[in-house]
Amino acid sequence: MNRSARVFLIFAVLLTGALAAPALAYGQLAKNVILFLGDAAGIPTVDGASVYAYGRPHMLFIQHMPHMALVETSTASQWVTDSAAGMTAIVTGEKTHNGVLSQSAAAVRKEKDGEPLKTILEYAEERGLSTGVLTNSPLTDATPAACYAHVNDRGMEGQIIQQFLNPRFGDGVDVALGPDRDEILKAAEGVGLDLKAALKERGYGCHSPRHQARGCLVRSLGVRP
Numbered sequence: 231m232n233r234s235a236r237v238f239l240i241f242a243v244l245l246t247g248a249l250a251a252p253a254l255a256y257g258q259l260a261k262n263v264i265l266f267l268g269d270a271a272g273i274p275t276v277d278g279a280s281v282y283a284y285g286r287p288h289m290l291f292i293q294h295m296p297h298m299a300l301v302e303t304s305t306a307s308q309w310v311t312d313s314a315a316g317m318t319a320i321v322t323g324e325k326t327h328n329g330v331l332s333q334s335a336a337a338v339r340k341e342k343d344g345e346p347l348k349t350i351l352e353y354a355e356e357r358g359l360s361t362g363v364l365t366n367s368p369l370t371d372a373t374p375a376a377c378y379a380h381v382n383d384r385g386m387e388g389q390i391i392q393q394f395l396n397p398r399f400g401d402g403v404d405v406a407l408g409p410d411r412d413e414i415l416k417a418a419e420g421v422g423l424d425l426k427a428a429l430k431e432r433g434y435g436c437h438s439p440r441h442q443a444r445g446c447l448v449r450s451l452g453v454r455p
Contacts, residue, residue, distance in 0.1 A: 265350070267320070269313060269373050273300075306335035314384040317376035322347035329384050331375055337382045346380040346398065355400025362405035369394070369408040370417060378403055387414070388421030395428050402432070411436075 268276075277287040288294075305315040306325040318326045318333075324347050326332075329339040337344030354361050365374040370391060372384040378397065379390040391414065394403065418425035429436055 263354075265320075267317070267373065269367075312384075313372035314376060317373045318347065321349040321351065321377055330382055331372060331384055331390070332377075332380045333382060340383045343380075343382050348399075349377050351377040351403070352397075352399045355397060355402065358400065360404045361400075363403055363408070364405070365408040367408065368410040368413055369406055370414055374408065387417035388423065391418050391425065392421060392423060395423075395432060 271279075276290060276293065280287045280289045280293065283289070301320065303311050303316040303319040304325070305311050305328050307327050311319070312328045314331050315326050315328045318324065318331060322332055324334065326335050326337060326344065326347070327339060330337045330344065332347045332349055333344035334347055335344060336342070351361050351363070363369065363374045363377055365371070367373060368387075369375070370387040375384070375390045379393040380398075381389050381393070394406070397403070415425055418428075426436060
């Protein structure tokens with residue numbers, strides 16, 4: 231992935247109570263799911279972070295969790311992946327090409343759409359669950375956008391915003407938090423969209439928390455009834 235390891239995404243399904251839930255016995259179903267992604271945090275990066283912080287590898291909490299697995303996210307056409315193809319693999323289980331967001335490998339970047347690939351967020355929405363995307367990169371950036379948008383080029387920010395507002399399943403993302411509101415508003419204007427009016431029409435409030443948390447899209451009371 232081509233963004234720095236400082237970029238993190240939290241994708242929450244059923245927002246309340248997830249962190250406080252006790253460990254599950256074998257065979258029990260989870261009530262809540264959180265996908266916490268450190269963009270570009272492959273094995274070398276994580277080990278590097280451990281060496282930087284503790285002077286030796288394998289000292290981070292995440293390296294001592296009771297269950298661990300590896301996932302291979304190379305693209306459908308290249309060994310080295312970017313954020314778009316990498317996150318598509320994570321949230322859909324399918325490979326695509328660099329620069330493509332949650333479309334099949336039939337897509338040609340900037341030229342041709344592939345088939346939309348259903349994401350884990352969309353599966354949750356289809357079942358009436360509450361969903362959220364929280365990120366310290368713009369909400370239209372490839373990593374968070376792969377959860378809800380399907381375009382043949384990650385740079386199509388205006389179309390990504392339009393798809394945020396017009397979900398394929400359920401009522402769409404219930405809570406979205408991220409920076410760079412001005413960038414998002416500018417991208418919306420580029421496709422002739424009055425974003426503030428469109429958000430209000432769909433039940434979102436747009437808020438700026440204290441301490442320069444500069445942009446967020448939050449449906450009324452956080453989660454839509």
